[in-house]
Amino acid sequence: PSLTLILLAGIWYAATAGKPSPLFPSPAEVWAAFQKESATGRLWTDTVSSLYRVGVGFGLATLIGLPLGMVLGHSLLARQALLPLVNFLRNISPIAWIPFAIAWFKIGDEAVIFLIFLAAFPPIALATIAAVLGTPRIHFRVGREYGLTGFAALRGVTLPAILPQVVT
Numbered sequence: 001p002s003l004t005l006i007l008l009a010g011i012w013y014a015a016t017a018g019k020p021s022p023l024f025p026s027p028a029e030v031w032a033a034f035q036k037e038s039a040t041g042r043l044w045t046d047t048v049s050s051l052y053r054v055g056v057g058f059g060l061a062t063l064i065g066l067p068l069g070m071v072l073g074h075s076l077l078a079r080q081a082l083l084p085l086v087n088f089l090r091n092i093s094p095i096a097w098i099p100f101a102i103a104w105f106k107i108g109d110e111a112v113i114f115l116i117f118l119a120a121f122p123p124i125a126l127a128t129i130a131a132v133l134g135t136p137r138i139h140f141r142v143g144r145e146y147g148l149t150g151f152a153a154l155r156g157v158t159l160p161a162i163l164p165q166v167v168t
Contacts, residue, residue: 053109057116065124066166070158072125073132083129090122124166131162 009027016026025033037043072079072086094115101111135158143157 049109053112054116056109057113058120060113061117061120061124065121066128067154069125069128069166070132070154070162073129073162074154074158079129086122086125089118090126092118094119127168128162128166131165132158134165135161 013027016024020026034043068082068086072082097115097118098111101114105111105114139157139161140153143153148156
């Protein structure tokens with residue numbers, strides 16, 4: 001890996017040597033800009049802002065996608081009713097939602113959070129559905145034998161059974 005990194009940096013340096021370009025800066029120009037932005041504090045402020053947007057968007061997708069996926073995985077009727085909507089969202093590229101995000105939320109954090117949500121929600125919901133459907137039925141029967149029903153069964157049986165697959 002180190003040799004690959006050195007080789008790529010060498011190719012980058014050779015490609016930009018003697019040819020100043022604002023579109024393809026040299027490694028030295030990138031390093032200088034990094035130092036400048038680090039010194040002003042703007043780089044760290046922008047990093048925190050970006051992490052906030054990703055965290056909120058992904059968090060919302062998880063808060064909605066995980067419970068919805070568990071319900072859809074358990075209920076055939078709910079799956080028949082709502083899975084087409086999840087698949088519809090999955091099949092539209094988040095990039096295609098950019099004009100809608102700008103029209104609805106203007107340019108700002110809300111639009112970015114919306115786009116991140118749309119990118120993360122379908123995979124989380126579908127992975128959860130697949131994990132529930134792939135869980136051996138014996139787990140749920142054992143839970144019922146212990147008197148677990150409804151939310152207690154979701155929390156005590158389903159969630160522990162599907163967590164490794166959903167996290168992956």
